[in-house]
Amino acid sequence: MNGSEPTFVRKTLAPARKAPVVTTGLIGFLRTRLFNSPLNVVLTFASAVLAWFVLEPTIRFLLVNAVWQGSDRTACLADKAGHPVGACWPFIQAKFTQLIYGFYPEDQRWRANLTFALAALLLAPLLVPKIPGKTLNAALFFLAFPCLAFFLLRGGGLDGFAFYWLAELFSVAWKPSLMRFWLDFSLTTTVVIAVVILLWGGWPNGRRAGLVSALTFAGIAVVIVTLRLDQGGLPVVDTRQWGGLLVTLVVSITGIVASMPIGIALALGRTSRIPLLRIFSVAFIEFWRGVPLITVLFFATYMLPLFLPGDFTIDALVRVLVGIALFAGAYNAEVIRGGLLAIPRGQREAANALGLSYWKTTGLIVLPQALRHVIPALVNSFIALFKDTTLVLIVSLFDLLGQLRAAFADPTWATPTTLFTGFAFTGIIYWVGCFAMSRYSLFVERRLNAHRQT
Amino acid sequence: MTMAPAPRQPPFRPLASLWRALSGGTGWKGIAGQLAFASLLAWLAFDVVTNAQDNLRAQHIASGFGFLSGTAGFSVNQALIRYSEADTYLRVFEVGLLNTLLVSIIGIVFATLIGFAVALGRLSQNWLLARLSGGYVEVIRNLPLLFQLLFWYLAVLAALPVPRQSLSIFGIAFLNNRGFVVPHIVPQQGAGVFVVAILAAIVASLIMAAYARRQLYRNGERLRVWPFALALLAGFPLLGTVLFGAPVVFDVPVLRGFNFAGGTRVTPEFVALAIALSTYTAAFIAEIVRGGLLAVPKGQMEAGASLGLPRSVILRLVIIPQAMRLILPPLTNQYLNLTKNSSLAVAIGYPDLFSVFAGTTLSQTGQAVEVIAMTMAVYLAISLVTSALMNVYGWHIDRSQRV
Numbered sequence: 010m011n012g013s014e015p016t017f018v019r020k021t022l023a024p025a026r027k028a029p030v031v032t033t034g035l036i037g038f039l040r041t042r043l044f045n046s047p048l049n050v051v052l053t054f055a056s057a058v059l060a061w062f063v064l065e066p067t068i069r070f071l072l073v074n075a076v077w078q079g080s081d082r083t084a085c086l087a088d089k090a091g092h093p094v095g096a097c098w099p100f101i102q103a104k105f106t107q108l109i110y111g112f113y114p115e116d117q118r119w120r121a122n123l124t125f126a127l128a129a130l131l132l133a134p135l136l137v138p139k140i141p142g143k144t145l146n147a148a149l150f151f152l153a154f155p156c157l158a159f160f161l162l163r164g165g166g167l168d169g170f171a172f173y174w175l176a177e178l179f180s181v182a183w184k185p186s187l188m189r190f191w192l193d194f195s196l197t198t199t200v201v202i203a204v205v206i207l208l209w210g211g212w213p214n215g216r217r218a219g220l221v222s223a224l225t226f227a228g229i230a231v232v233i234v235t236l237r238l239d240q241g242g243l244p245v246v247d248t249r250q251w252g253g254l255l256v257t258l259v260v261s262i263t264g265i266v267a268s269m270p271i272g273i274a275l276a277l278g279r280t281s282r283i284p285l286l287r288i289f290s291v292a293f294i295e296f297w298r299g300v301p302l303i304t305v306l307f308f309a310t311y312m313l314p315l316f317l318p319g320d321f322t323i324d325a326l327v328r329v330l331v332g333i334a335l336f337a338g339a340y341n342a343e344v345i346r347g348g349l350l351a352i353p354r355g356q357r358e359a360a361n362a363l364g365l366s367y368w369k370t371t372g373l374i375v376l377p378q379a380l381r382h383v384i385p386a387l388v389n390s391f392i393a394l395f396k397d398t399t400l401v402l403i404v405s406l407f408d409l410l411g412q413l414r415a416a417f418a419d420p421t422w423a424t425p426t427t428l429f430t431g432f433a434f435t436g437i438i439y440w441v442g443c444f445a446m447s448r449y450s451l452f453v454e455r456r457l458n459a460h461r462q463t
Numbered sequence: 464m465t466m467a468p469a470p471r472q473p474p475f476r477p478l479a480s481l482w483r484a485l486s487g488g489t490g491w492k493g494i495a496g497q498l499a500f501a502s503l504l505a506w507l508a509f510d511v512v513t514n515a516q517d518n519l520r521a522q523h524i525a526s527g528f529g530f531l532s533g534t535a536g537f538s539v540n541q542a543l544i545r546y547s548e549a550d551t552y553l554r555v556f557e558v559g560l561l562n563t564l565l566v567s568i569i570g571i572v573f574a575t576l577i578g579f580a581v582a583l584g585r586l587s588q589n590w591l592l593a594r595l596s597g598g599y600v601e602v603i604r605n606l607p608l609l610f611q612l613l614f615w616y617l618a619v620l621a622a623l624p625v626p627r628q629s630l631s632i633f634g635i636a637f638l639n640n641r642g643f644v645v646p647h648i649v650p651q652q653g654a655g656v657f658v659v660a661i662l663a664a665i666v667a668s669l670i671m672a673a674y675a676r677r678q679l680y681r682n683g684e685r686l687r688v689w690p691f692a693l694a695l696l697a698g699f700p701l702l703g704t705v706l707f708g709a710p711v712v713f714d715v716p717v718l719r720g721f722n723f724a725g726g727t728r729v730t731p732e733f734v735a736l737a738i739a740l741s742t743y744t745a746a747f748i749a750e751i752v753r754g755g756l757l758a759v760p761k762g763q764m765e766a767g768a769s770l771g772l773p774r775s776v777i778l779r780l781v782i783i784p785q786a787m788r789l790i791l792p793p794l795t796n797q798y799l800n801l802t803k804n805s806s807l808a809v810a811i812g813y814p815d816l817f818s819v820f821a822g823t824t825l826s827q828t829g830q831a832v833e834v835i836a837m838t839m840a841v842y843l844a845i846s847l848v849t850s851a852l853m854n855v856y857g858w859h860i861d862r863s864q865r866v
Contacts, residue, residue: 042590049589056591283487285497289504299846300839301803307821308839311831315518316511396607403810410610417617428618436606436614443605 070095070426071433085424096430097422104416108435111252111407117164120243121255124158128262136449138456151266157232162251162259166242167233170197190239198226248326252407254438256326260333260398260408265391267334272341277371279342280349290342297339302397305332310404329401337394344386348379382457388450392443399439409435515832522829530828531556537823539814541730552824559816560841566736566815567802573741574801575794578748585753596749603746609807611743616735616811626722635715641722643729647714653703657710660699668692732813736805744801748794755790756782788860795853799846806842816841 031037043053074095076085083089085097101108110121131150134140160166168185169176170193176183183189205222209215236242251259278290297305309332310325317323352375360370380387402411413431416422486493519526531553538548543561546554584596603611621640624630629637629644637644668688675686704710716726759782767777806817817838825834 038590042588045588052587052589052592056589056595060591060595281487283489283493283497284485285500286487289500295847296843299843301806301817301842303806303809303817304821304835304839304842307825308835311825312835315515315831318514319518319521392605399607399609400807402609403807410607410613414613414617425622428621432610432614432618436610439607439610440602440605444601447605 070429081421082424082427085422085426094424094426096433097424097426098430100416100422100424100427100430101434103422104412104419104431107416108253108409108412110255111412112250113246113252113255114250117244117246120161120164120246124161125258127154127157127161128258138453151269153228155263155266158259160232160236160238160242162246162255163248164243164245166238166240169193171200172196187239194226194230194233198223201226248324251326253412254409256401256406256408256411257395257398259326260330260401260406261391261395263330264333264337264394264398267330268337268341268394271334271338272345273376275338275342276345276349279346294339294342297336298343302333302336302400303403305336306400306404308332325404326406329404329406333394333398337390340390340393341387344383344390345379347386348383349375351382352378385450385454385457388446388453392446392450395442395446396439409438519832524829526830526832528833530830530833533828535824535827537827539819541733541814552820552828555819555824556816556837559814559819562814562819563802563805563808563816566733566740566808566813567798567805569737570740570744570801570805571798573737574744574748574797577741577745579752581745581749582752582756585749586756600746600749603742604750608739608743608804609810612735612739612807612811615739616731620731620735627718629718629723635713637716637718637723637726640731641728642731643734644716644723644726645729646716647725647727649712649714651709651712653707654710656703656707657700660703661696664692664695664699667695730813732808732811735811736808736813736815739807740801740804743804744797747797747800751793751797752786752790755786758789759785792853792857795849799849802845803842 030040032041044050072095074093075098076090076094076096077098079085079097079099080103081099082097084099085094087094106115106118110118113121128150131146131154135143135146135150140146167190169183169190172193173183173185173189175181202219202222206212206215206219209218233239275290275294278286279294281287281290306329309328313328313331314323356374356378357370360374365373398408399410401408402414405411407415413435417428417431486497489496516526532551534548535550535552535555536548539546539555539558541562542558543565544554544558546558581596581599584592585600587593587596623638623640626637626639626641629639631637635646668691671688671691675688678684678686700710714725716723718724763781763785764777767781768774772780805815808815809818809822812818821834821838825831828834
């Protein structure tokens with residue numbers, strides 16, 4: 010060692026480091042998300058065991074061991090099938106029409122189908138944001154469709170229009186006839202168009218509104234002629250014969266449609282500066298929100314008839330619909346109020362500065378923005394409403410769940426797996442409906458918040 | 464140097480302010496509109512009352528609450544207080560109310576436990592666990608509660624074996640299609656002492672925890688409390704037991720013939736309702752808890768980590784206190800929903816308030832107005848009191864966040 014040699018020069022290469030642990034791909038995934046610590050290994054195994062014990066019997070029950078064909082209960086018994094029996098699908102096949110239509114007469118079912126199709130046809134474009142004409146579409150779905158559905162599903166015709174009702178109100182004798190019906194219709198049309206034009210500010214300004222109402226009446230006339238409402242309409246199907254999915258959809262769609270105006274009115278009332286309106290709205294909302302839906306349904310079924318004049322009877326389904334509309338309206342009111350409060354005050358002030366009236370400010374500036382904001386929350390409250398329609402079975406209406414319960418009582422299909430099969434089938438219907446709605450709500454929420462995502 | 468002009472106060476005109484408040488700033492038009500609205504409401508109320516009187520007279524039903532002292536004459540299969548068929552309708556009301564509260568409290572406890580567990584599972588790093596928890600939430604949340612209730616009651620519990628082949632849980636509790644048989648707890652002489660001992664241990668532990676916290680804040684000294692608290696909680700009751708004898712004796716059910724002797728039978732209705740309510744509400748609670756935990760800014764966790772705190776401590780002292788503020792109001796809402804939903808008991812015949820009062824009592828007496836009003840009033844009172852408490856809490860939080 011002479012000391013002049015620099016000691017810091019390495020003579021040999023340092024050993025290569027180990028390659029870094031893979032954190033991508035399948036191996037990396039297993040390493041980081043499933044087996045990265047002893048605790049996680051335990052959790053992974055426990056979850057895997059749990060998943061196996063849930064999924065395996067479900068699939069085995071629904072598909073592998075299921076019986077697909079048969080005409081009565083014997084097909085679904087283990088000794089006949091020769092293997093342990095899972096779902097007994099022939100039971101669903103046999104009860105399918107009951108589960109969908111209840112006891113709606115077989116030769117009239119096309120009416121229910123037509124109503125379903127119309128609803129789908131009107132609803133689908135309403136849900137896709139890109140399709141234009143939302144105002145017309147919403148008007149058709151929320152106003153025209155319910156009236157049409159009423160005459161389609163229940164049947165029956167019209168005796169007259171405004172003048173007929175006036176005559177009845179003042180107990181003037183009016184013998185319905187075809188000529189009087191159309192006379193009444195044209196008179197009503199003329200009066201309504203005139204009033205609309207006057208309300209919208211006289212001839213040149215109210216032209217458009219007058220045209221819209223004229224077109225509306227033309228549409229009504231077309232419907233009257235097609236369904237022959239002037240000649241008694243379709244045969245009446247009593248609501249006691251309705252059942253199954255039909256009732257579920259009727260109750261939920263009526264609830265959704267009727268709860269919107271109630272909700273908007275209550276929300277505006279609660280945010281209004283007029284004290285009596287505010288107090289009334291707060292009391293109304295808090296009352297309905299504070300009680301369970303069943304008490305509301307009992308209220309509608311047992312107390313509402315007491316409050317009406319003795320000679321006035323209302324249909325059991327209608328009573329329930331009234332209760333559900335008020336209940337859902339109170340919940341919607343709170344959702345919509347949230348939207349109203351989220352609109353900056355400047356919007357209203359700017360509209361005021363332009364000289365718009367309260368109603369124009371609300372209808373043209375504030376409400377459209379507020380409603381758009383709360384679509385996701387509204388869809389969530391519709392999901393709750395859809396699920397809550399099952400409660401009508403407690404007041405002896407046969408909705409999908411009620412009809413299922415009735416089907417269980419049939420001794421020709423009493424097997425050990427009938428109950429599970431029935432619950433699986435209806436469960437899938439409810440689940441698909443609710444899940445689709447919740448996904449739609451998420452989709453709208455993302456769209457609304459698109460500007461916030463970076 | 465210029466003096467800032469003193470801000471001008473608006474002139475004090477109480478009558479004008481009152482007028483503006485009453486009319487809602489719309490002048491005579493507002494007042495007239497309100498008068499019209501009030502008269503409409505009054506007319507509606509008058510109409511409803513007269514119609515109701517006429518209808519009740521036509522049906523020969525005497526209105527009023529006199530029916531409450533009448534004999535009920537029907538039996539109730541679960542009563543927390545002594546009840547027999549000879550008791551009055553008022554007693555039925557009390558029995559039902561207690562049953563509602565019982566199932567609600569049990570439901571709330573289990574829903575909270577399951578809900579928090581599922582929320583943590585859904586937030587876990589573990590992919591499989593997160594997926595499973597997410598699946599639970601999506602399945603349960605998207606099915607109607609009544610559907611689930613009937614599923615548990617009609618399908619699952621009815622499919623359990625008969626009492627002779629009961630599913631035994633460690634030989635002390637038995638599950639069969641007639642319910643859940645659990646040991647009956649018979650209090651003995653030492654029971655009072657036992658309870659006092661536990662209470663004393665809890666109080667002592669709380670005092671220690673408060674002292675430790677003060678030491679931490681004053682001197683930065685960290686005292687370990689939990690071993691002592693555990694020792695106290697185990698030791699005091701044990702001491703009591705040694706000195707005064709066993710506090711309770713468990714009357715374990717035994718199979719005799721076709722049914723069980725001894726023990727307490729929890730009815731299948733109760734089991735189904737408790738399971739359905741707690742699993743259903745748990746799915747909503749899980750989402751609330753998850754949302755609350757995710758809403759705490761990420762920087763809080765990172766700041767805690769940069770201070771060198773372990774993850775569990777960050778969670779306990781930094782994240783959860785902030786998340787709780789967001790979680791608590793909707794959580795209370797879910798508890799209220801659970802209580803209101805317990806009225807679905809009527810569908811399976813669990814004797815809750817709604818089922819025995821608005822169900823059986825209403826159909827026996829026909830006193831629809833009184834019965835439904837009383838039932839609604841109970842639920843309304845529960846929710847109004849809870850929301851009032853929540854408002855106080857919100858006000859408290861609001862004030863404590865103000866600087």
